[in-house]
Amino acid sequence: MVYFKLMTFDDLIKINRKVYGVGDDRLYCVDDLLYYNQKYILRFIDNLENDKTEQAKVDLIAALFWYIALIFRYHIDIESELWKHYSYKCPRCMDIPCSCQRIDIDERQKTGRPPSRKPGSLSEWQAMICKIYPNDTLSDLENKLIKYLDKLSFCFRNYIKKPNEKNLKELEYRAIDYLVLIFEAMNLIRIDLDKEITTMFKRGCYICHKIPCICNYSE
Ligand SMILES: [Zn+2]
Ligand SMILES: [Zn+2]
Secondary structure, three states: OOOOOOOOHHHHHHHHHHHHHHHHHHHOOHHHHHHHHHHHHHHHHHHHHOOOHHHHHHHHHHHHHHHHHHHHHOOOOHHHHHHHHHOOOOOOOOOOOOOOOOOOOOOOOOOOOOOOOOOOOHHHHHHHHHHHOOOOOHHHHHHHHHHHHHHHHHHHHHHHHOOOHHHHHHHHHHHHHHHHHHHHHHHHOOOOHHHHHHHHOOOOOOOOOOOOOOOOOOO
16 A cells, blocks of 8 residues: 555545454454453553563554544544644643643533644644643553543443433543544654554555455454
8 A cells, every 4th residue: 555645544544444444343342442452552551661662663553553443433533523622732721732730630621713724644633742742751641541541441331321412422532532642652652653554554454464454353
C-alpha cells in the first residue's frame, strides 16, 4: 500500500478494515477487542520500561489497530468527536497546554465553537495533541492509560446494558479521551504515525503478511 499524500483518519480506517476487517468482524466481540487493545498497551508499557523502544512502537500501533476496530464497530466519528472536544484545548481545564492539576479530573466543560482550522492529516492531529499535552512523563501516561481503560470498559458495558442516548454520548466521549491518550503515547516516543503505519503494513498484516490477515488470536 503506497500513499502519496499525507495519511488521514479515513486512510487509517481504510487500512485497518482492509487488513483486519474480515477477522475482526467474524472472530471478535467487544470484550475481545478491548482485551487485545489492553494486552498490547501493557506490552507497550513493559517494552518501554525495558528500553525496547522499537518493539514498544510496534505494540502501540497494534493496540491502536485493535482500538480502531472497536471505534469503527460503534460508528464513532473520530474526527468530528476529536474536534468537538479537543480543538486546540484540553476539554477539562480549557487550556493549551493543559493545566489540569490532577490527571483523573472528570469534569469536562462546554467547549464552544472551535477557534482554528481543523487538522487534516494524522501528523497534524498528532501535532495538535502534542501542543495540548506536551509534558507527560512515561509514569504519568501509564497511570492515565490504566485509569482510562477502566473507564472505557465500564462505558462499553454500560451502553450495551442500557443503550440510551446519554450513555452513547458518554461512550463517545470516553472513547475519544482514550484515543487522545494513545496519541500522547505516540508523541512521547516520537512515533511518526504516518510513516510507521506505511512501513508496518506495506505487505498487509505485519505478522502474517496477508490481506486480509489470517492470524487467529485465541488467548
Ligand atoms: Zn487540562
Ligand atoms: Zn495476520
